[in-house]
Every structure is written in structure tokens, then in C-alpha cells.
Amino acid sequence: MPTRPDTEIERRFLVHKVPADLTLGEGRLVADRYIPADAGHCYLRVRQDGDELQITKKVLKRDGDHSQMLEYTIPLSKAEYEALCTVPSKDVIKRRYDHKIAQGTLQIGVFAQALSGLIIADVEFDSHEASELFVTPHWVAAEVTGDKRFAGGELCGKSIGDLAAALAEYGITVAHRGA
Template sequence: MGIEIERKFLLVGDDWRALGEPVLVRQGYLTSDPVRTVRVRIYGEQGFITIKSKSEGASRGEWEYPIPTQDASELLDRLCERPLVEKYRRRIEHAGFTWEVDEFLGENAGLVVAEIELPSEDAVFERPDWIADEVTGDKRYYNSNLIRSPYSTWTQPR
């Protein structure tokens, strides 16, 4: 079993925009149940299917497999819950870690989140200047929740 240890942060400023090439990501969920999610994604030109268990702290089980892009496209168009999540992702190297910055589109436009995968929950890492508040435990920022409650519908301050 794979384990994903991931922390999420909001961003400040625009310095991150000059770092990393944006890649279009289209993703949807065959199930977005909080106990288990099954995600279909097209990242650039490659399709993937990913199964994730419920989060415990910043950790959860994760199994990801490449699938034919045409199959991923059909699953996204025909079977996934709506709306789909679409975003541009930049992978940015900083102080020995890779940050993934997601700039959301569509109903989630205006939301920008950075994620870092860590080797352990207590791993020490350096934050780039463009990293702001941590939102790891805030379920609103889970991609699987953005289909039920898109960013454009949030009434609380962002």
C-alpha cells in the first residue's frame, strides 16, 4: 500500500507564477465518499486512476495507476460526478522538495493551493516566500469536496 503524506497551503503574491510550467489537469471522481475516493485524472497527456483512503492527519493510503488517456477521457465525460475539477498545476522544486501549485479553473476559479508531499508527518521543510496559511485540515480544500462545494459558492472570507 502506498501512503501519501501531504500538507496544503494558501499562497501569497504571484512570484510562484514564474516558476514551473503549467500543465492542464482534468479530474473527476467515480466516488467522492469521505471514507474512500476513486479519482480519474488526465495530467497533460497521460491518464490515471487513483484510489485514496480516508485521511488521518496529513496521511492516507493511495494507489495510483496509469490508464489509457482515451479511457480516462471517457470516464471523465460519462461516469464522473459533476462538476469536474480543472486546474493548472506547476511543479516547483524548493530546498529539496517538490511543491505542486494548483490554480483552479471553472467553478473553482480564484482558488490557488500549494501542496507538498513529505516522507513523514513530522518532516522539516523550508517554506518558499510565496507560501501563506496552512489549510491541511480544512476539508473545503480537498479536491473531492470542491465538486460538492465549489470555491465560487463559498460565503466565508477566502
């Protein structure tokens, strides 16, 4: 069990449509439950990622900077996970695909249910320098790393319609979204 948090250095991108020529495989179901349900931006997440069950607490490393977070993650047993699932939460469901690139792994999240049509790609880095050297794939629509409206803790409890104005700021209309 971690006694110190990991530093998560991440960049996040909106995707119009996943290119047909990307070989992604089946992906895996990711179910996130954000607690507490009445928070504006939730920083506590209970997650099922394929067969992995965990709880994660995220803390901003610098106020207002969502690109670097302190992340405390603890694996859960099935019984612990099920008990935490009884707590009121705001949920996000997506299918995640891992796409290998020269600089690491781009995780492509194709959202379901209320956020159906939203596609976000994330890539994590070992250092701030590596993050700055990252070459953005040509098929991403826009970088939203600094836009907290597209952070998981903000997306939970929202619908694709709730994001229409934010997506439009990046030239994306809800009507043509999809994988």
C-alpha cells in the same frame, strides 16, 4: 500495477497570489473527475495530468487526518480513461506548476472554471519527520492541511463563492483572488 498503496504525506497551503519572481514555466493542465457525483466527499478520482491518465483511490490512514492518505493509483489507457469519463462525476480543472524547493517540489494549483481564483500549493514528503521540518514559503497565506474543505474530494462540484466563508476564515476575500 501496484499491489500495495503508497502512503501520501502531504501539506497543503492557500496562496493569495503567486509571486511574480517565481519561475514556473507553462505548467500543465490537470483535469480531475471525482466519482460518484452524488458523494459529499469523493475519494475516487479519474485524472488527466498533462499526458498521464490514471485512476486513484484515496483512503484515510487515520480517521479525520487528511495529511496522511493511503493512495492506490493505476495508470489508464486512453480508451479506459474515455470510458470512465462517461460516468457522472464532479470535476475540478486547474493548471499545475512545479516549483523546486530545498525540501522537494511545491505543486502550485491555479484553479479554473467554477473555482477560478483559488490557488493551493501542495508539497509531498517521504516521511512525517520531513513534513514537520518543512519551512513554509513566506508567500503562502495559510496552511490548510487539516481542513478537509480544501481537499480535492471536497472542492469538486463547488464554486469559489461556495468557499467564500472558508477562505475568509484564513483572511482571504474572494474579490482579490487571482494569479
